[in-house]
Amino acid sequence: MNILVTRIDAIGDVVLALPICGYIKQSFPGARVSILARKYTKAVVDASDSIDNFIDYEAVFAMSPNEQIAFIKQFKFDAILHLVTHPDLNKLAKDAGIPIRIGTISRPYHWLKCNRLVWLRRKQSDDHEALLHFRLLRPLGIKKAPEKIWQYYQLNHFAELPDEFSALLNTDKFKIILHPKSNGNALEWDLKRFSELIALLDPDVFRIFITGSEKEKIELESWVEGLPSHVVDLMGKLPLNQLISFIRKTDGLVAGSTGPMHLAAATGINTLGLFPKNRPKHAGRWGPVGPKVGYIQTKTEDLDSISAWDVFRKIKQWKKIRDTKSVLH
Incomplete structure (x- = not known):
């Protein structure tokens, strides 16, 4: 399984996306996980074994619409999880033909662009942000988060300090x-x-x-x-x-x-x-x-x-x- 995860906000948000990525790889042996995120967060991804590939959000959206579609198509993703989203991302995922497009039902622009909708209202939830991510795995057959989700950060690669x-x-x-x-x-x-x-x-x-x-x-x-x-x-x-x-x-x-x-x-x-x-x-x-x-x-x-x-x-x-x-x- 080849999965794209989106998290286009800040460093801490990308850190909290690592556990779901690591758990996907454990749950689906041989799975490949990519993340679409902002360039300045790349060092977080590079340090982790939970993600195989980093895609630069700013670089993708600097392309023309046709170039964006061709670029995403080349990865042949089976599914996309919109952990955090934007209407343009939803449109691109659909236009690029990603078969399984998972988003929350609370976002109206998901209704036409996503084909797997999950009931989730973050602001009203008592759950942690990292746990809320796991609800988006339900369409893939994963019904609950593991215990000790911090074990799935998998930070194993560290830069040498001067x-x-x-x-x-x-x-x-x-x-x-x-x-x-x-x-x-x-x-x-x-x-x-x-x-x-x-x-x-x-x-x-x-x-x-x-x-x-x-x-x-x-x-x-x-x-x-x-x-x-x-x-x-x-x-x-x-x-x-x-x-x-x-x-x-x-x-x-x-x-x-x-x-x-x-x-x-x-x-x-x-x-x-x-x-x-x-x-x-x-x-x-x-x-x-x-x-x-x-x-x-x-x-x-x-x-x-x-x-x-x-x-x-x-x-x-x-x-x-x-x-x-x-x-x-």
């Missing part, structure tokens, strides 16, 4: 990443709270890294300049493939609902997400999924009520567990 960044990890200190921004995709914990948390983290015990994009670095320039000298500023310094490698070699990450939060969960490190209570932004829908994850969810529609001490207590628990395991080994 020496200057590898050297930063050469320490017995508890290595923690703080990722304050979200590229405007989620609510953000106040920078004052991050500063308060940094003040609680003993520099003799913790090595602290700040991550973010180059654009976010410019936004936070004055805040970063005011941080203590022992805090390592990595904002804008690591391309995504190297950021993934760096994250997996640290001990924990704290962030709002962002791509790096989901990457941290997928690599298996301690991950703490900060969330509001309101739908559809709550942790039940977008929380980290992995073997060492947790979250703090407010009772309000913002993150202001989460204190630095709330987060510090979680980090201390992580360190205690790590230190206990070190003694046992």
